[in-house]
Amino acid sequence: MIQNQIELIESKVQSAKGIPEETKNELIGLLSTLKSEVGSLSKTHGEDADSIARFADASTHEATREDKKPELVHVAVQGLTSSVGGFESSHPTLVQIVNRIATILSNMGI
Numbered sequence: 317m318i319q320n321q322i323e324l325i326e327s328k329v330q331s332a333k334g335i336p337e338e339t340k341n342e343l344i345g346l347l348s349t350l351k352s353e354v355g356s357l358s359k360t361h362g363e364d365a366d367s368i369a370r371f372a373d374a375s376t377h378e379a380t381r382e383d384k385k386p387e388l389v390h391v392a393v394q395g396l397t398s399s400v401g402g403f404e405s406s407h408p409t410l411v412q413i414v415n416r417i418a419t420i421l422s423n424m425g426i
Contacts, residue, residue: 317366318351318354318355318358318365318366318369319351319355321369321370321372321373322347322350322351322354322369322372323351324373325347325369325372325373325376326344326347326348328376328377328380329343329344329347329376329380330344332380333382334382335380335424339420339424342420343417343420346413346416346417346420347372347417349409349413350368350372350410350413350414350417353407353409353410353413354368354369354410357403357407357410364399364403367399368396368399368400368410368414371392371395371396371398371399372396372414372417374392374395374396375389375392375393375395375396375417375418375421376421377392378392378393378421379392379393379421379422379424380424384424389421389422389424390422392421393418393421393422396414396417396418396421397414397415397418399414400414400415
């Protein structure tokens, strides 16, 4: 389920208009790593993994829509960043990936 959700996010990014190819490629790579990290997290923290995937989806949706609303991008990205709170020591790569994704999406929403 979570894997499929992240694959849908990858598709949204790939088909989004107005995003430079370099940014798309970076996001796709980060999402691929996120898929792996969230997959392992889901074995022990299923609800948390689901929240991360859902916030990633909401953030991507808001940052890639044609009629961007910066306040919605901000709220969604803030939720994404908050969703990994508490995993800094146990899943540092996950936190780094989410923070990088959040930064890119925030910059797109400006």
